[in-house]
Amino acid sequence: MKIQTITWHRGKIRIVDQTRLPARFCYIYLEDIVQVFRAIRTMQVRGAPALAAAAALGVVLSARKRRTKNIEALKSQIDKDIQYLAKARPTAINLFWGLERMRRVIDSDIYQTKEGLNNALLKEALNIIEEDKRVCRKIGREGARLVRNGDKILTICNAGLLATIDYGTALGVLYRAKKEGKDFVVFACETRPLLQGARLSCWELQRAGLDVTLICDSMAATLMQKRGINKIFVGADRIARNGDVANKIGTYNLAVLAKYHKIPFYVVAPLSSFDKNIKRGKDIPIEERPSFEITNLFFKKPITPKGIKVFNPAFDITPHNLITAIITEKGILQKTEKRGQSKFRKFDF
Amino acid sequence: MKIQTITWHRGKIRIVDQTRLPARFCYIYLEDIVQVFRAIRTMQVRGAPALAAAAALGVVLSARKRRTKNIEALKSQIDKDIQYLAKARPTAINLFWGLERMRRVIDSDIYQTKEGLNNALLKEALNIIEEDKRVCRKIGREGARLVRNGDKILTICNAGLLATIDYGTALGVLYRAKKEGKDFVVFACETRPLLQGARLSCWELQRAGLDVTLICDSMAATLMQKRGINKIFVGADRIARNGDVANKIGTYNLAVLAKYHKIPFYVVAPLSSFDKNIKRGKDIPIEERPSFEITNLFFKKPITPKGIKVFNPAFDITPHNLITAIITEKGILQKTEKRGQSKFRKFDF
Numbered sequence: 001m002k003i004q005t006i007t008w009h010r011g012k013i014r015i016v017d018q019t020r021l022p023a024r025f026c027y028i029y030l031e032d033i034v035q036v037f038r039a040i041r042t043m044q045v046r047g048a049p050a051l052a053a054a055a056a057l058g059v060v061l062s063a064r065k066r067r068t069k070n071i072e073a074l075k076s077q078i079d080k081d082i083q084y085l086a087k088a089r090p091t092a093i094n095l096f097w098g099l100e101r102m103r104r105v106i107d108s109d110i111y112q113t114k115e116g117l118n119n120a121l122l123k124e125a126l127n128i129i130e131e132d133k134r135v136c137r138k139i140g141r142e143g144a145r146l147v148r149n150g151d152k153i154l155t156i157c158n159a160g161l162l163a164t165i166d167y168g169t170a171l172g173v174l175y176r177a178k179k180e181g182k183d184f185v186v187f188a189c190e191t192r193p194l195l196q197g198a199r200l201s202c203w204e205l206q207r208a209g210l211d212v213t214l215i216c217d218s219m220a221a222t223l224m225q226k227r228g229i230n231k232i233f234v235g236a237d238r239i240a241r242n243g244d245v246a247n248k249i250g251t252y253n254l255a256v257l258a259k260y261h262k263i264p265f266y267v268v269a270p271l272s273s274f275d276k277n278i279k280r281g282k283d284i285p286i287e288e289r290p291s292f293e294i295t296n297l298f299f300k301k302p303i304t305p306k307g308i309k310v311f312n313p314a315f316d317i318t319p320h321n322l323i324t325a326i327i328t329e330k331g332i333l334q335k336t337e338k339r340g341q342s343k344f345r346k347f348d349f
Numbered sequence: 350m351k352i353q354t355i356t357w358h359r360g361k362i363r364i365v366d367q368t369r370l371p372a373r374f375c376y377i378y379l380e381d382i383v384q385v386f387r388a389i390r391t392m393q394v395r396g397a398p399a400l401a402a403a404a405a406l407g408v409v410l411s412a413r414k415r416r417t418k419n420i421e422a423l424k425s426q427i428d429k430d431i432q433y434l435a436k437a438r439p440t441a442i443n444l445f446w447g448l449e450r451m452r453r454v455i456d457s458d459i460y461q462t463k464e465g466l467n468n469a470l471l472k473e474a475l476n477i478i479e480e481d482k483r484v485c486r487k488i489g490r491e492g493a494r495l496v497r498n499g500d501k502i503l504t505i506c507n508a509g510l511l512a513t514i515d516y517g518t519a520l521g522v523l524y525r526a527k528k529e530g531k532d533f534v535v536f537a538c539e540t541r542p543l544l545q546g547a548r549l550s551c552w553e554l555q556r557a558g559l560d561v562t563l564i565c566d567s568m569a570a571t572l573m574q575k576r577g578i579n580k581i582f583v584g585a586d587r588i589a590r591n592g593d594v595a596n597k598i599g600t601y602n603l604a605v606l607a608k609y610h611k612i613p614f615y616v617v618a619p620l621s622s623f624d625k626n627i628k629r630g631k632d633i634p635i636e637e638r639p640s641f642e643i644t645n646l647f648f649k650k651p652i653t654p655k656g657i658k659v660f661n662p663a664f665d666i667t668p669h670n671l672i673t674a675i676i677t678e679k680g681i682l683q684k685t686e687k688r689g690q691s692k693f694r695k696f697d698f
Binding site: 022156187189190191195202203206212215221256257259301302303304307309313317 | 371372505536538539540541542544547548551552555556560561562563564565566567568569570571572574576598599601602605606608609643644646650651652653654656657658659660661662665666
């Protein structure tokens, strides 16, 4: 069965409900932007590139639900909905990038009828989806060049088909390498608190026939020390101009471990994850999520004493000096050292 | 309420069932060595110093249950039970250290009656318990000298009263520092897979009135980067002659992060955790535990796809070069560098 994480289906958005995996694979249908907002906030749909598509289709729903026939009033209402959707989650730039592309459509003077605008919005959202499919495959080809027979590869969270439309970024590299006949094994960090590694990456890697072994996040260091991990591939939620990377909490941990164990550390992301307006990683807003994600397993049974304080950042910042290269659809950005300063080169971003 | 983790109570061993905390605090009673073995294996009682006491009292039960009146036959049967108990868990040296002390009693020629032997065994086991109480308090005094007002301290797993008889090693240092009026905050790693940090350390630190905040293990790096952690205290399950330390999985991870962030990394353990027969950490046997500890939350709901491979080492090895000092009841072992080689000094072990 070929899976597409997000699809436009008869006037609704069909998504894979990622909170139910791996126990149950099921689609849910989003019919208005409040449902889209909730699906993003509760992580029924997650992963930076997938958020761009979900938000873009959310704007399509917004335009269709509005009753006004005055085109300027309609555009102003859609603009408000875009602002609303932008508040769903703060860290992944792709959410804003997807919304920005939709805003450019409503800002254009070309569309002067409701129908024309609706069609243009749908076309743009479907473009975002089709582009993601192509971009992920290009990224996969670029990254697969780095994979060798016998590699022992570590990854965290889920940067796979579930985080994109149907292929993945970091996991896309592995799918491509496998397709090229390369022989390697993968270790997946479970990725507390919401276990995207254990639940989602294990599910899709196993499904694709890759050799995958699950570890707890705290086992990464001993895995590197004892099992000879020789490459790390991770996704990205936002990349600053200097190459600092915001990604799922635990990524920075792995990068520090990689440096100590002299293991190449690769970030895999489309260009839409780069934020030209952010100079350094520490300027990227980091979402802090509710404490019950940590204190109550799957929001049910509490595992901690009552009233315990919790620190629950959903992302961390990996400084560029810990990153070996960034793999994009336009090629691999290698780090170059110049007068003690490291920079990513190949083209400007 | 004053808690004692392990008590000899009317011919039975009374232990706090640590698998039920923090939802429920309850004692259970162990009446024979099979129950003792199971309680250790399933971690109803855990923590290196506590295992010494539990195993020693297990030998007392062994001697009492045997029917033979022939003293040599009795000793031989007890010896077999000691070998059995030694198989409960492989890494913490204190288990073997406790059993060894009991074996010395049965090896002695002094006790030639069953009653005499029984009394001597009980006395030795109770000595181990009383010594642990004194030793932990001495360790606490030594370690508390390192704690300053305003400190932000990180710990992992549970090296507290629940891991000892009634005070703790790493957490004993914090209890003592608090008693001395020092003002500091504590962060506890949840410690996957069995969550001893979230369940046990948070419970006992909160109970003792300390300021404790829970994090997932993968958040330690970002915590160091953003919140200014300035000291790390951890326990130990076994310490090799060169100062390499086996402790709960995740400890080595923290030690690497501590080096990168230039944070002092302290191991806190009684001398009974040192293994004179082991030269280097890599010679310490590391227990691998069943995969369901990771794949099924609390042995119930599966969180991973069926048939997923798992790597589940219960401990890791922190090399001595990442350890700032080892705090024992006889003082603090500081690392000294000599001809590029680091060694722990103060006295020989």
